[in-house]
Amino acid sequence: MPIQYYIGLAIALFCIGVVGVLIRRNAIIVFMCIEIMLNAANLLLVAFSKMHAALHPTVANAGIDGQLFVFFIMVVAAAEISVGLAIIVMVYRNVHSIDVNFLNRLKN
């Protein structure tokens, strides 16, 4: 597969994530859109790792660091999500809403 296809796909997914962050106010959905962004980066890293592997067929394990980076992203994302959902639940307990701008709304 030409690498441009993968770059295009990953960038499109990334932009879907960015648009979602910008247009939604529900904190959980915003959070899911951030996950889409992370996954776009993951897909791109794997594609690049396979590209570098194809470019250097003689070198053992060429491009393997890209896939390992994806592994680390997944690890970090899991930690981040546990913290994030804890914060969201805490907010919900107090205000019964997970609107991103809940304080502005309370003032009105």
Next chain:
Amino acid sequence: MNAIILSAVLGVVMMFSSVLVSNQKAYKGIALVGLLIILIANINETYNGPIFEINTYNMLAFDGFSLFFNTIAIVCTGVYFILTSKQIEKVGGHTAEYFTLIFFVLCGATILSAYNNLLMLFIGIEILTIPLYILTGSKKKDLKSNEAALKYFLMGSFSTGLMLMGIALIYGGTGTFALEKIIPAAASAQGAPAVTAQTLSFLEVGGMLLVTFSLAFKVSAAPFHFWLPDVYYGAPSVFTSFMASVVKAAAFVAFLKLFIARAAGTSVDVSKIIGVDWKMIVAILIICTLLVGNISAVRQQNVKRMLAYSSIAQAGFMLFAIFSLNEMAKEGILLYAVAYSLATIGIFAILSRMKDYTFAGYNGLAKSNPALAFANTVFLLSLAGIPLTAGFFAKYYMLASVMQTGHYMWLVIVGVLFAAVSADYYFRVIQSMYFKNSESENEGQLEENPSNIFKITVVALAIVIILVGVFPNSVLYWLYN
């Protein structure tokens, strides 16, 4: 390496001490002893090498700069603990856990000062920020604290997403995550790809742009600053103090390291063809940051909010180091880290004891507590960059580093102008303390009368700031020895 390992271990120790030690007062002692151990280990590493010989495969590189920054971060954390541990105990019922999280943040800061690989940059930034999300939201019943945590968390993970996309693009362009593109001999013997192609890469430039934006988020450079006022205002004052001092300095060190390694060296020839001028991008960031920070700070009525905006303005000054990228910038950022962190910690230590966070709340402090008012004045003067305080030389080094690059006189002038503007809002606090009388004369401005030990440490801190201001070389001396 010592500092990273020991601060992680100390975090675990604090975690267990919450179960084993029931006396609230003991936590402070454990934390301070722990910090002393880390400090000694770090200084020992500076002169004798690490205790643990660990092959990091060039993921981390400890040079004089990073070790010295670690020393600064550890000392500042120590000062922070001495001054504010009482306030930490008041935040909620999880004192030991807050200390744990602060140790983990310190671990992240030490990683960021030594990273040599984009993977470590990413992990370091995450270790630095994830505990901060928690600390921001640690006042669970306070809606402002809740909102601050939610905002900080969403903005922080959004900027992490940007950074990861940027790193992925850089990887596509260069084939490596290492900061310098030359694969070291040890790694290529292991069979790592020997990708040293110096081809022009649009992807690398695009990736660097995204990583720059993401780091600008983290250091709150305008136009990526909008999360900061709410977060700093909503978070409990004790933790705002830590976020505004050590954490910010660590993020700037990471930013500086990245730019010295990447943008300056490898992308210059590329950027000429594509038309991306890194100097220009950073200059725009600087001017936006100074403008937004200073203008908004002037309009604030609340001291805590004013300090939040002024921390944006200070970030603008620290960005000068990322603009000039020379040896003087490295020295300058260390001096700035010392001057700015100590002054911020001092100001917040006093602020968090005030009843009223508005300017009027400071009225007449000089009469009721002359020692605290004196110390607070020194801290404010240092932030404003008045001569004979540490802040003056910090700002001087920043501007001088730009002068050294030769062509950018106008930027220096802009910097000086905004430094003058910043004096306005810092002086308003001094004015309230000395020249206005409190309306409720007999009640006092502080929540409770501060202990003498607190007064003495605050005044001692002020004297240290003056001493650093008179002899700035006493700090830099340690960098080269």
Next chain:
Amino acid sequence: MSATEIIFWILSVLALVSGLMVIFSKNPVYSVLWLISLFFAISGHYILMNAQFLAIVNIIVYAGAIMVLFLFVIMLMNLSATAEPKKKVWMKFTGVISGGLLLWILLSVVRSSIDMRGKIAEVKTGDIGLVENLGKVLFTEYAVPFEICSVLFLSAMVGAVVIGKKEE
């Protein structure tokens, strides 16, 4: 068009459609389900590129653990479609416009980048994505970051307890 290409296009379209449905679904539960379908599509891509370990981890960790956590939280809060206040139309409009601009800029960067022309990502072959090779490198070269990640997990664990515990 070979079978590989057909699979690639199907997976790509599935990923993009799922992504769009995540942000345009009214009901958060539907969003989660579409997100799971997005993760499966991405896992399909990983398998296509012979990154088997990541494909499995992606399904187990993301689609399995994380999305179940999301669903759990949404069910806990009993969010319905009407709970979310509407953002103003012009806000949505500017959001879409700026996202579209970003897409346009990045895509034009990719199109104009000479050095990516003619390069391919290997599909169906290559052994770097196998557990054996990944594991060997992970526990030699990447051992230090792997250990440091434990600090991250510890802080996340402590944090989740501090935040989640009820105040006495």
